[in-house]
Amino acid sequence: MPFSIKDLPWGKDALKGISAKTNEIHHDKLYAGYVTKRNEIEEALKTADRSKSAATYSPYRALKLEETFNADGQILHELYFETLGGDGKPTDGPFVRKVRLDFGSWEAFVEDAIACAKAARGWMITAYDPTDGKIRNFLADAHNHGGVWGSVPLWTIDCYEHAYFIDYGSDRKAYIQAVLNNVNWDAVNARFAVVAK
Numbered sequence: 001m002p003f004s005i006k007d008l009p010w011g012k013d014a015l016k017g018i019s020a021k022t023n024e025i026h027h028d029k030l031y032a033g034y035v036t037k038r039n040e041i042e043e044a045l046k047t048a049d050r051s052k053s054a055a056t057y058s059p060y061r062a063l064k065l066e067e068t069f070n071a072d073g074q075i076l077h078e079l080y081f082e083t084l085g086g087d088g089k090p091t092d093g094p095f096v097r098k099v100r101l102d103f104g105s106w107e108a109f110v111e112d113a114i115a116c117a118k119a120a121r122g123w124m125i126t127a128y129d130p131t132d133g134k135i136r137n138f139l140a141d142a143h144n145h146g147g148v149w150g151s152v153p154l155w156t157i158d159c160y161e162h163a164y165f166i167d168y169g170s171d172r173k174a175y176i177q178a179v180l181n182n183v184n185w186d187a188v189n190a191r192f193a194v195v196a197k
């Protein structure tokens with residue numbers, strides 16, 4: 001069963017400070033491209049020549065490398081879109097309460113998320129880390145670099161230039177604030193409620 005392209009959960013012009021043009025390119029071209037390529041790779045893997053597999057170069061290795069790139073590109077973009085479309089105000093719920101415990105305050109969590117998003121070349125990913133049961137902000141320089149095994153992503157900021165250059169040029173800080181103004185924290189609370197069970 002091929003992976004399907006999910007619709008945006010909000011209208012393309014629904015975000016404050018992130019334009020319909022950016023959302024259209026981001027969803028219809030870039031995100032859709034990851035899903036399409038993932039399906040192509042899945043198909044190619046069915047008949048790939050395993051006998052010539054090598055770590056220096058082999059078609060099989062190329063497929064396996066791009067499999068994780070496109071799978072993680074799909075997964076992270078779906079999370080990014082799913083958790084936008086709100087008013088940015090933290091609502092009471094299991095995620096917000098856990099963050100206050102783990103970071104000491106909501107403000108400390110947001111400060112760390114902003115710092116992480118400014119430092120990342122790809123993604124800031126807020127995740128539940130089962131190693132010690134805490135929520136952390138992880139940095140990934142590419143879709144498939146920087147993931148922590150076993151952790152469950154709950155919220156993310158796409159830090160690639162394609163997410164903000166049309167609207168903000170090189171002013172990533174202004175874009176990060178725009179994302180914060182549009183987060184649907186109810187959606188993040190709901191994701192964490194499933195993990196907490």
Ligand SMILES: [Fe+2]
Pocket residue numbers: 026030077158160162163
């Ligand atoms: Fe993106």
